[in-house]
Amino acid sequence: MSTKDLPSWDEELPVTGIPAIPAWSENYCFDGYDPVNEAGCWLHLGRWPRNASIWREQVLLYLPRGDHLVIRGFGNHPVERGAGGALLKLQCLEPGSKWRLTYSGPARRLTVEQMMAGPHTHLSEGPYVTVDMDLTFVATRRPWDFGELIGENWATFHYEQHGRLTGRIRYDAPGGGERTVEMDGNAYRDHSRGPRELSNFGGFYWLHGQFPGGRAFSMVRSYKFENGVRSVGVARAVVFDGDRILPATAGELPILTDKNLPPETYAFELESELGTMAIEARLLRVIAQSSDRYMDQYDGIATSEIGTHYCFEQPTEFRWNGLTGHGWTERAERA
Amino acid sequence: MSSSLVNDEFPLTEIPATENWGENYVVAFYDPVTGIGGMLSMGRWVIRNRLWRNMSYIALPNDRVFVSRNMGPGTDPKVPDSGVFRLEIPEPGRRLRYVFDGPMEERTMTDLNTVGLQVGATGLVQFDLEFRSEQPIWDMHADRQQDHTVWNAEANYNSPEGHIEQNGRLTGTIQCGDGEVYSIDAVATRDHSRGVRNLTRYKSHIWANGMFPSGRSFNIFTLKAHGFDGIATGRSAAIVDGVLHDIELTTDSGGWLNQADRLFAPVTLSFESPTLGRLEISATKLINSVPLMLLFPADHYWSVPAQSRTKTLTWVNEQKVEWRWDGEEGWGHMERGNSRFAATDPDWLANFRKPAAGC
Numbered sequence: 001m002s003t004k005d006l007p008s009w010d011e012e013l014p015v016t017g018i019p020a021i022p023a024w025s026e027n028y029c030f031d032g033y034d035p036v037n038e039a040g041c042w043l044h045l046g047r048w049p050r051n052a053s054i055w056r057e058q059v060l061l062y063l064p065r066g067d068h069l070v071i072r073g074f075g076n077h078p079v080e081r082g083a084g085g086a087l088l089k090l091q092c093l094e095p096g097s098k099w100r101l102t103y104s105g106p107a108r109r110l111t112v113e114q115m116m117a118g119p120h121t122h123l124s125e126g127p128y129v130t131v132d133m134d135l136t137f138v139a140t141r142r143p144w145d146f147g148e149l150i151g152e153n154w155a156t157f158h159y160e161q162h163g164r165l166t167g168r169i170r171y172d173a174p175g176g177g178e179r180t181v182e183m184d185g186n187a188y189r190d191h192s193r194g195p196r197e198l199s200n201f202g203g204f205y206w207l208h209g210q211f212p213g214g215r216a217f218s219m220v221r222s223y224k225f226e227n228g229v230r231s232v233g234v235a236r237a238v239v240f241d242g243d244r245i246l247p248a249t250a251g252e253l254p255i256l257t258d259k260n261l262p263p264e265t266y267a268f269e270l271e272s273e274l275g276t277m278a279i280e281a282r283l284l285r286v287i288a289q290s291s292d293r294y295m296d297q298y299d300g301i302a303t304s305e306i307g308t309h310y311c312f313e314q315p316t317e318f319r320w321n322g323l324t325g326h327g328w329t330e331r332a333e334r335a
Numbered sequence: 336m337s338s339s340l341v342n343d344e345f346p347l348t349e350i351p352a353t354e355n356w357g358e359n360y361v362v363a364f365y366d367p368v369t370g371i372g373g374m375l376s377m378g379r380w381v382i383r384n385r386l387w388r389n390m391s392y393i394a395l396p397n398d399r400v401f402v403s404r405n406m407g408p409g410t411d412p413k414v415p416d417s418g419v420f421r422l423e424i425p426e427p428g429r430r431l432r433y434v435f436d437g438p439m440e441e442r443t444m445t446d447l448n449t450v451g452l453q454v455g456a457t458g459l460v461q462f463d464l465e466f467r468s469e470q471p472i473w474d475m476h477a478d479r480q481q482d483h484t485v486w487n488a489e490a491n492y493n494s495p496e497g498h499i500e501q502n503g504r505l506t507g508t509i510q511c512g513d514g515e516v517y518s519i520d521a522v523a524t525r526d527h528s529r530g531v532r533n534l535t536r537y538k539s540h541i542w543a544n545g546m547f548p549s550g551r552s553f554n555i556f557t558l559k560a561h562g563f564d565g566i567a568t569g570r571s572a573a574i575v576d577g578v579l580h581d582i583e584l585t586t587d588s589g590g591w592l593n594q595a596d597r598l599f600a601p602v603t604l605s606f607e608s609p610t611l612g613r614l615e616i617s618a619t620k621l622i623n624s625v626p627l628m629l630l631f632p633a634d635h636y637w638s639v640p641a642q643s644r645t646k647t648l649t650w651v652n653e654q655k656v657e658w659r660w661d662g663e664e665g666w667g668h669m670e671r672g673n674s675r676f677a678a679t680d681p682d683w684l685a686n687f688r689k690p691a692a693g694c
Contacts, residue, residue: 048457050457050458051436054436054437056438072454073407073418074418074457075407075417075419076418087408105383105406106380106386123453124453124454124641124642125453125636125637126636127630127636127647127648128382292456296457299454306453
């Protein structure tokens with residue numbers, strides 16, 4: 001697949017035969033946020049590396065008034081032209097351009113205070129409420145294809161794509177009753193295949209945003225940590241200008257320095273043939289999670305004894321050249 | 336409306352749109368040779384009862400516990416199926432099959448009881464276990480009138496539309512941990528229940544069962560509830576020489592968990608029976624204990640409420656037990672709780688500072 005082509009059905013849909021490769025996995029991720037309605041999501045559906053026939057679903061929901069719901073589940077319910085875990089269903093409606101994302105089931109309420117109460121806030125099990133989510137992702141730009149990734153610990157096949165998420169989320173409200181929130185916001189998705197075993201995880205930075213007028217950007221930088229030394233794994237960035245996808249170089253990144261809630265703003269630059277793109281970011285929301293080497297996720301901040309890394313998933317407002325755009329900041333560091 | 340589930344083993348296909356209505360299948364087992372026991376529970380999630388909820392644990396010696404909970408809609412109306420755990424009923428009344436292939440979270444029993452289940456890393460667990468029994472089925476609601484306290488909605492805890500139990504054996508293989516494979520030959524009690532559950536008035540209860548090499552066995556469910564003096568509801572049975580006998584817990588019986596620091600203290604259950612006379616069945620050793628958190632009115636999780644302190648939360652304790660009845664040693668399961676306890680109480684935590692506890 002090249003960046004000029006849409007992914008084919010074979011590239012979009014889950015593989016039909018799972019390779020006999022240790023820790024092999026296949027992962028779909030969607031993120032999006034509507035700053036007007038204060039609604040967003042980070043959805044992850046991936047084959048569980050401990051048994052790749054089982055899909056692990058993770059649904060993080062950002063809801064109005066600072067409300068957050070989280071669920072992680074396992075299952076393998078088939079979805080026609082798509083992938084399904086226990087209750088999360090991802091259905092491809094048009095390859096490379098349109099997906100329907102639904103979830104109907106339990107979720108657990110978390111507060112930022114619980115997630116960030118101290119240096120280690122690994123949270124214990126708690127009550128569940130119900131959620132019904134029905135969202136549609138429509139691509140706004142062509143996919144960005146990474147080509148074959150060699151020597152990486154998280155994928156060998158990977159592409160990403162800007163889009164927009166619309167739909168609604170119904171949920172049990174704090175204190176009783178239920179609420180429904182409409183969502184219409186910038187969004188992003190990726191799809192990857194290949195072994196994912198993160199014991200040498202050294203850090204991960206995934207930033208993307210879209211501006212009015214056709215400009216957008218995406219960047220990924222991963223780090224490995226081996227023999228006490230941190231080194232860069234993948235470092236890629238692109239600038240989208242209308243229909244063009246231009247290679248870019250990212251400047252200094254907003255590196256996490258500790259497990260505390262990061263500052264609410266940061267700035268970074270992208271260099272491309274279009275010149276310097278100086279971007280200011282304001283983080284709108286946060287869900288903190290941690291993970292082990294197979295990406296089994298914890299709520300809150302885990303210690304290094306039980307997790308390989310901690311991560312902040314943050315809907316973000318970006319400013320560039322007098323324009324205000326929106327996107328996402330995912331930052332993870334070794335626990 | 337009550338009915339017998341003795342000949343009604345498969346899940347109800349027309350699910351009532353009644354708040355907190357559920358249907359549950361549980362098997363509790365213990366293998367005294369391997370020291371492995373657990374409780375495999377598949378029930379409808381009362382908050383959205385079209386979903387099956389797996390809520391299971393397997394306890395190994397040396398403080399190890401695997402817990403699992405997940406939900407799914409199922410695909411076959413005759414097979415409760417959460418996605419990674421399914422219950423097949425190949426021979427109603429005699430044979431049930433429990434198949435699991437998916438994630439469980441390994442934690443220490445001590446951590447589960449003192450800090451709660453911290454959601455996170457999982458490991459692959461696979462088991463294929465079969466329950467077999469030729470024993471009579473105990474219908475907890477048999478011959479009861481609608482005005483009996485069992486049916487009193489104020490006191491009801493355990494499924495007014497029916498509850499049956501059967502004692503037997505559970506055999507098969509469990510694979511877990513780092514390539515560990517265990518062959519299981521366990522004593523086991525399975526149940527099946529239906530109806531609305533509302534635990535809001537819950538005060539304390541005992542659900543216990545035991546099996547003995549001679550073939551004798553017993554089952555008890557009894558409950559104390561706010562708004563009732565003494566025992567609000569309950570019933571017990573013993574099976575001797577293949578015959579089911581009604582037995583009744585005496586008012587002075589031990590077994591209630593009245594003190595937070597007595598979780599592993601031996602107790603004696605005392606019964607009176609019109610056919611068997613007085614029975615004394617002692618829990619001589621409480622082998623281990625796994626906490627099941629209750630969220631009123633009717634939800635539950637593997638944990639203790641260590642990070643949440645609302646009045647709508649309490650927990651019960653799933654314990655493997657070494658029983659003694661007329662000098663004969665047997666094994667089984669006992670579930671007990673007390674809504675007055677707090678998971679942060681030093682008396683409660685003291686249960687897990689004793690070196691011998693649960694090991």
